[in-house]
Amino acid sequence: MxxxxxxxxxxxxxxxxxxxxxxxxxxxxxxxxxxxxxxxxxxxxxxxxxxxxxxxxxxxxxxxxxxxxxxxxxxxxxxxxxxxxxxxxxxxxxxxxxLLPKDETEHADAVVEIRAGAGGDEAGLFAAEIFRMYQRYAESRKWKMKVLSQNDTGVGGLKEVTVEIEGERAYQRLHLESGVHRVQRVPETESQGRIHTSTATVAVMPKAEELDLVINDNDLKIDVFHSGGAGGQNVNKVATAIRITHLPTGLVVQCQNERSQLQNKLQGMEILRSRLWDMELRKRQEEESATRKAQVGTGDRSEKIRTYNFPQSRITDHRIGYTSHQMQSVMGGEIDGFIDALLQEEQARKLAAVGD
Missing domain, CATH: 1.20.58.410 (Release factor)
Structure with a gap:
């Protein structure tokens, strides 16, 4: 040493x-x-x-x-x-x-995608709550959050939202949030008091800098179309929304939040670079570890990583068995307990691997 x-x-x-x-x-x-x-x-x-x-x-x-x-x-x-x-x-x-080996994402900002999963309108409402939870967490750490893309359900929920979070070690602290978040509660529309289960998926990716990844223009198909949703004359007359398809991987990114084609294209390329870098990192992880699925922080989208049980005011992270009964505080953005416990587990595993 x-x-x-x-x-x-x-x-x-x-x-x-x-x-x-x-x-x-x-x-x-x-x-x-x-x-x-x-x-x-x-x-x-x-x-x-x-x-x-x-x-x-x-x-x-x-x-x-x-x-x-x-x-x-x-x-x-x-x-x-x-x-x-x-x-x-x-x-x-x-x-x-x-002294543990540092990876190239240690200082990266984060791109976070939140999508409603199973459960209809209730899933959309839960996705919106998860979004607000991370929004308040970012505020508590003095990070900057910018919405890159958003699609509402029309009843107060979110179909999907993509945000960029800029701040000290944003990706490092958030990367273990990737996975399926499950909620158990009685919806307001449920007259018989039955508990429903809904889900929202969270994907946390490192924001790729221009120098990290080179994308060939010939690998892109770019479509321009009219923005959806409410709007004025500009929406009706000018096509500003952008859809970018990365032909080699089939990845599709769509942006319509900004008022110009150029702004939407720039944001779309930002999201695409982050997705491609995330794919590359996952490919490396799979090649390096045959037991990846058993490890903390795999980010596998099919995993139910955490359950939010509202009737019992209990939130449990299934990967490490960490439980909190402070539902209101957690949904208000106080999630350091979960993040710190997951990072400690990850560090312990890395130290054990170095020892081996």
Whole structure:
């Protein structure tokens, strides 16, 4: 570990030097990438500095134990030794996590697609609630959310919505939300008080930067059509909605939220790049692990990852057995408990794999 940490310290100094070079300062993309790397390396260097200080303090406390006879001083020295050992254990655990291989999506923003599943109007209402849950969560973390595409049910629900979430480690924190979310409750229209089960699907993808993925124009079929829904003369006279088909994969993206063809095309291409990058990442995951379906965070769209039981005010994540009885708080965006538990499980699995 010390050899690896020495490499990191050397690279930390090199990145610091590169960031000060005039040719780097004039390249925004290079500055962004070096800044992200520097931030990550800085955290490891700071942790190692804390380890060095704690080890020095521990040696001092142990020397005091060997030399002192005063019972009161010995008791204080013993307490300090135990506290420092616990601190060192925690620091080394944090360093091990920081030394885990980083993937290319670590600093990516997120593109989130939410769709109503089984359950008719009730599924649409639940999809709208899931959307508001993530909207409030994004607000609580000071992330920016932009709606790229939205299709309403007409009764207060959502058929589907696609949003971009921009913020520090947005994709990293949200990627384990992918899957089928299930709700159990009595719909307002249910006169006999029977509990209905409905679903909404969530897909969380890393936002692909222009440099991450090159799409050949010859692989695209672009159709222009009139926007649906309410609108004025512009909607009736000018076709602004865009449908983009990626011929090699058959992926279809449709955008009609903006007022111009160009704006809708740009947003459509953003969604398409994210979907293609997501497909590539999943392909790699499948190739790397034969047991992918048993792992936390597979994102398999057929999995029921979480159930929201309203009559019992209980939300359960089935992948790790994590349960909360704070329904109102969770639906209000307080989902850090679920996200932190899932990320800890993911980190533990990665650490175990490194140990193996």
């Amino acid at each position: 010390e050899a690896r940490l020495k490499e990191i310290a050397d690279r930390h100094g090199e990145v610091e030097r590169l960031m000060s070079q005039p040719e780097t300062a004039s390249n925004p993309n290079a500055i962004r990438k070096l800044g992200q790397e520097y931030s990550q390396l800085q955290h490891v260097v700071e942790l190692w500095n804390e380890v060095t200080t704690a080890q020095s303090d521990l040696e001092g406390a142990q020397e005091m134990l060997a030399e002192e006879d005063d019972p009161e001083v010995l008791e204080m020295a013993n307490m300090e030794v135990e506290e420092l050992k616990e601190k060192l254990d925690k620091l080394f655990a944090d360093i091990k996590i920081e």
